[in-house]
Amino acid sequence: MQQRWAILAVLFFARTCMAFQFQSVAALAPQLAERFDLNLADIGVLIGLFLGAGIFVAIPGGSIAARFGDKRVTAVSLGLMITGALLMAFASDWWLLAAGRALSGVGGVIINVIMTKMVIDWFTGYEIGTSMGVLIGAWPFGIAVALLVLPPLAGTGGLLLAWAGLIGTIAVSLLALVLVYQSPPAAEGAGAVSGGTTAHWTPLLAAASIWGMYNVGLAMVFGFGPLLLAQNGMSATAASSVVSVFILMVGVGVPLGGILF
Numbered sequence: 001m002q003q004r005w006a007i008l009a010v011l012f013f014a015r016t017c018m019a020f021q022f023q024s025v026a027a028l029a030p031q032l033a034e035r036f037d038l039n040l041a042d043i044g045v046l047i048g049l050f051l052g053a054g055i056f057v058a059i060p061g062g063s064i065a066a067r068f069g070d071k072r073v074t075a076v077s078l079g080l081m082i083t084g085a086l087l088m089a090f091a092s093d094w095w096l097l098a099a100g101r102a103l104s105g106v107g108g109v110i111i112n113v114i115m116t117k118m119v120i121d122w123f124t125g126y127e128i129g130t131s132m133g134v135l136i137g138a139w140p141f142g143i144a145v146a147l148l149v150l151p152p153l154a155g156t157g158g159l160l161l162a163w164a165g166l167i168g169t170i171a172v173s174l175l176a177l178v179l180v181y182q183s184p185p186a187a188e189g190a191g192a193v194s195g196g197t198t199a200h201w202t203p204l205l206a207a208a209s210i211w212g213m214y215n216v217g218l219a220m221v222f223g224f225g226p227l228l229l230a231q232n233g234m235s236a237t238a239a240s241s242v243v244s245v246f247i248l249m250v251g252v253g254v255p256l257g258g259i260l261f
Contacts, residue, residue, distance in 0.1 A: 008122070008123075015139065024163075031151075044224070070117065077114075078173060148240065
């Protein structure tokens with residue numbers, strides 16, 4: 001069925017937008033630091049707010065999606081990402097920047113949780129490894145795109161043009177989701193999954209810990225790399241390009257691993 005691959009493409013695009021927005025602060029760190037008089041610690045807080053704020057909605061987000069539907073909740077979450085980006089685009093101080101970042105993060109984390117389930121709804125058997133590899137590959141891909149695209153946009157038209165590019169991309173993703181995605185038969189409201197036993201939770205917690213530590217290490221590279229390189233004499237565009245090469249290699253390796261699996 002070709003429909004499921006079109007749906008995977010839409011979900012890939014939506015998760016790419018989530019990564020694109022997550023990396024926007026790091027990619028625009030030199031411009032943000034100059035305009036709002038921010039230091040490295042301030043940039044770090046802004047970076048962390050995206051996923052940090054989402055921690056509190058990750059588990060409830062799954063329950064909300066089960067009640068109101070995956071597509072509807074994902075669309076609302078993309079809308080939160082757009083609203084947060086608008087707030088940051090027109091922010092006049094640190095607190096508005098932080099509020100916009102946190103709001104964006106709530107939407108981003110919810111779609112990150114729900115889209116994994118949406119992929120599993122459509123793919124079975126050996127295709128799960130490939131489809132999940134593609135979906136996970138959207139994360140480094142979106143980060144690399146942000147590093148390549150946002151600094152030149154900011155250099156050409158200032159921060160407002162960069163934010164406009166981000167907002168427009170998320171809006172296209174929202175439109176694609178509304179027009180293309182549909183749930184497979186009996187996917188929505190299929191019922192709750194049992195709580196499981198210790199035997200089920202132990203490998204889950206182990207895998208989650210490994211995945212979390214991997215992402216922390218990766219985030220340190222792409223979160224602070226551009227600003228640190230810029231502070232050591234590189235232009236903002238060159239610094240972002242150097243880090244993006246590393247991220248692009250990760251983006252190629254992750255889906256390849258899913259295909260081989």
